[in-house]
Amino acid sequence: MENRKLIKIATAGSVDDGKSTLIGRLLYDTQSLTTDKLEAIERTSRQRGFDYLDFSLATDGLVAEREQGITIDVAHIYFNTDKTNFIIADTPGHVEYTRNMVTGASTSQVAIILIDARKGVIEQTYRHFFISNLLRIGHVVVAINKMDLVNYDEDVYLKIKSDFEALVEKSDFEVDQITFIPISALKGENIAKKSELMPWYVGNTLLDHLEVLEPSDLHESAVARFPIQYVVRPKTEAFHDFRGFAGKLYGASLKVGDEVTVLPSFNQTKIKSIQFFDQQFDEVLPGASVTISLEDEVDISRGDMLVKAGQEPHSDKQISATICQVNSRPLRVGDKFTLQHGVNRVLAKVDTIDAVVKTDFSGEEPAQQLRLNDIGKVKLRLSKAIHFDPYKSNRSNGSFILIDEGSFDTVSVGFIS
Numbered sequence: 001m002e003n004r005k006l007i008k009i010a011t012a013g014s015v016d017d018g019k020s021t022l023i024g025r026l027l028y029d030t031q032s033l034t035t036d037k038l039e040a041i042e043r044t045s046r047q048r049g050f051d052y053l054d055f056s057l058a059t060d061g062l063v064a065e066r067e068q069g070i071t072i073d074v075a076h077i078y079f080n081t082d083k084t085n086f087i088i089a090d091t092p093g094h095v096e097y098t099r100n101m102v103t104g105a106s107t108s109q110v111a112i113i114l115i116d117a118r119k120g121v122i123e124q125t126y127r128h129f130f131i132s133n134l135l136r137i138g139h140v141v142v143a144i145n146k147m148d149l150v151n152y153d154e155d156v157y158l159k160i161k162s163d164f165e166a167l168v169e170k171s172d173f174e175v176d177q178i179t180f181i182p183i184s185a186l187k188g189e190n191i192a193k194k195s196e197l198m199p200w201y202v203g204n205t206l207l208d209h210l211e212v213l214e215p216s217d218l219h220e221s222a223v224a225r226f227p228i229q230y231v232v233r234p235k236t237e238a239f240h241d242f243r244g245f246a247g248k249l250y251g252a253s254l255k256v257g258d259e260v261t262v263l264p265s266f267n268q269t270k271i272k273s274i275q276f277f278d279q280q281f282d283e284v285l286p287g288a289s290v291t292i293s294l295e296d297e298v299d300i301s302r303g304d305m306l307v308k309a310g311q312e313p314h315s316d317k318q319i320s321a322t323i324c325q326v327n328s329r330p331l332r333v334g335d336k337f338t339l340q341h342g343v344n345r346v347l348a349k350v351d352t353i354d355a356v357v358k359t360d361f362s363g364e365e366p367a368q369q370l371r372l373n374d375i376g377k378v379k380l381r382l383s384k385a386i387h388f389d390p391y392k393s394n395r396s397n398g399s400f401i402l403i404d405e406g407s408f409d410t411v412s413v414g415f416i417s
Contacts, residue, residue: 005084010105012128013114022185024055029192032079098373099326121163126360148184154200170361222251222394226306227342244291250396255283259309269296303344323414331370337402347383391415
């Protein structure tokens with residue numbers, strides 16, 4: 001059977017930009033809506049007096065969402081084509097739900113940023129792109145929606161494209177990682193079929209563009225990191241002396257025979273075998289969960305890490321990071337938390353709050369605390385060293401969360417500088 005691609009997408013758009021309608025249209029055009037769901041959309045659309053199908057009903061699942069016509073919660077939506085499986089993290093776009101967008105987009109490879117053709121680039125567009133840039137998302141599609149309401153005017157499209165490109169110049173995002181597509185989600189123009197009403201646009205439809213993206217081009221280029229989640233000791237007659245280390249590989253591949261360093265002990269050994277249940281492999285690729293056994297007896301526990309020899313990460317008890325505050329409790333200097341870095345947990349104290357970062361790329365300003373949905377720069381002091389990479393070079397080993405020691409609530413999500 002042919003291997004199918006998997007593309008993970010995050011969507012972002014301001015209120016009434018048509019994000020839910022776009023996702024509903026994608027589900028409809030790929031025949032991913034169940035019969036009862038489609039009948040419910042048809043019935044509700046008629047009851048509301050619409051002469052069209054309101055595809056936003058396919059995604060706004062909460063009662064409050066349906067009543068207000070906005071997206072509040074993060075929902076994961078699945079659809080597929082003949083070649084590709086897609087997972088969409090449908091995230092809220094307005095300021096008070098910044099934390100939802102950050103968490104929803106954290107595992108995505110592609111971001112679709114919607115812009116209302118009538119409004120153009122607005123403050124919320126800055127925030128959506130800033131978060132995409134902060135999270136190092138591999139590709140951004142700028143979908144300029146509601147072109148039907150501006151008579152499919154090419155000049156409107158070109159003006160918005162120019163304004164967005166000026167925003168990109170303020171970031172460290174590569175221009176070739178961005179694609180602009182004029183669409184009408186409501187009318188289905190340039191979604192799954194080429195629009196005859198916009199002959200001046202010569203690129204792919206949105207769905208065709210998403211299909212030609214290759215996961216290998218969207219993965220970060222990083223070194224191998226294998227955090228240990230579980231030590232496997234069967235202690236059966238058949239596997240009496242077996243000792244394996246289970247986990248998920250990030251960054252780059254590992255092979256049998258590779259020389260590896262064990263952290264935090266810095267002992268060195270070689271990979272003896274790689275297996276998944278009863279299957280043996282010579283190589284494991286990033287994203288796979290496997291069990292690795294080593295040639296030498298080495299003391300390894302949950303929370304330790306295997307890396308290729310000579311490619312060791314940074315090790316320190318102090319880190320600088322950009323964080324997004326996701327809890328209503330303000331973050332202040334001196335606050336103490338549990339920091340979870342991968343499967344490892346250490347105690348952490350807020351040493352300094354250096355600045356609040358403005359999401360319009362206009363700079364930073366001093367701050368005494370970070371409030372809900374603020375994005376700021378901080379320094380943390382840890383109870384023991386962690387082995388980390390900067391987030392920009394390794395997303396998995398450069399991110400963490402801060403957990404309140406009393407309530408066990410997640411307070412902040414962080415990206416190590």
